[in-house]
Amino acid sequence: ETGVTQTPRHLVMGMTNKKSLKCEQHLGHNAMYWYKQSAKKPLELMFVYNFKEQTENNSVPSRFSPECPNSSHLFLHLHTLQPEDSALYLCASSQDDGASTEAFFGQGTRLTVV
Amino acid sequence: EDQVTQSPEALRLQEGESSSLNCSYTVSGLRGLFWYRQDPGKGPEFLFTLYSAGEEKEKERLKATLTKKESFLHITAPKPEDSATYLCAVQARTGTASKLTFGTGTRLQVTL
Numbered sequence: 001e002t003g004v005t006q007t008p009r010h011l012v013m014g015m016t017n018k019k020s021l022k023c024e025q026h027l028g029h030n031a032m033y034w035y036k037q038s039a040k041k042p043l044e045l046m047f048v049y050n051f052k053e054q055t056e057n058n059s060v061p062s063r064f065s066p067e068c069p070n071s072s073h074l075f076l077h078l079h080t081l082q083p084e085d086s087a088l089y090l091c092a093s094s095q096d097d098g099a100s101t102e103a104f105f106g107q108g109t110r111l112t113v114v
Numbered sequence: 115e116d117q118v119t120q121s122p123e124a125l126r127l128q129e130g131e132s133s134s135l136n137c138s139y140t141v142s143g144l145r146g147l148f149w150y151r152q153d154p155g156k157g158p159e160f161l162f163t164l165y166s167a168g169e170e171k172e173k174e175r176l177k178a179t180l181t182k183k184e185s186f187l188h189i190t191a192p193k194p195e196d197s198a199t200y201l202c203a204v205q206a207r208t209g210t211a212s213k214l215t216f217g218t219g220t221r222l223q224v225t226l
Contacts, residue, residue, distance in 0.1 A: 042216040090157050105157035
């Protein structure tokens with residue numbers, strides 16, 4: 001496999017459920033990101049991990065909990081979500097070495113909270 | 115606070131009808147400006163990176179240009195397969211990891 005892979009592609013969960021989103025990158029990058037994309041809104045950065053260390057948390061509610069066990073894997077643990085959390089969740093990776101480099105995105109997980 | 119504004123919000127072109135998409139930005143120290151293409155239900159696909167004013171990049175029917183305040187994505191003789199949402203993003207110099215601030219995108223539809 002190449003690029004950035006996200007699973008599952010689609011997820012429907014109730015407000016009391018606990019689920020996890022998974023992201024794996026095969027590009028040898030050292031930085032990984034979670035973004036949220038809602039209709040009519042720009043992509044919102046949620047979390048940034050650089051060399052497995054969380055360097056950014058954009059005031060995300062605690063019902064979203066990220067985990068980065070190594071530079072290739074990133075998880076987003078979800079619990080007690082609200083219907084307004086329904087969105088496309090995108091994972092991305094980049095090589096952050098001081099130069100400007102592009103981020104590569106996965107295909108996303110379409111999350112529906114019922 | 116970094117900001118990106120894209121216009122128009124939606125654009126409908128006939129096949130072969132050239133046009134331009136605009137991306138205006140304010141950022142505290144531009145590290146790079148990025149253009150992405152996004153098809154429905156999919157993740158953004160990287161197109162171009164521009165680093166400094168005056169720079170231009172081309173790929174098939176697309177050409178991106180950059181000034182100190184805005185970027186344009188010129189589409190020459192578009193085809194229906196160019197239909198997608200085009201996203202612009204800026205990367206600031208601050209922080210230890212790359213963070214992108216995105217615009218809301220321009221939804222392009224190219225008809226026969």
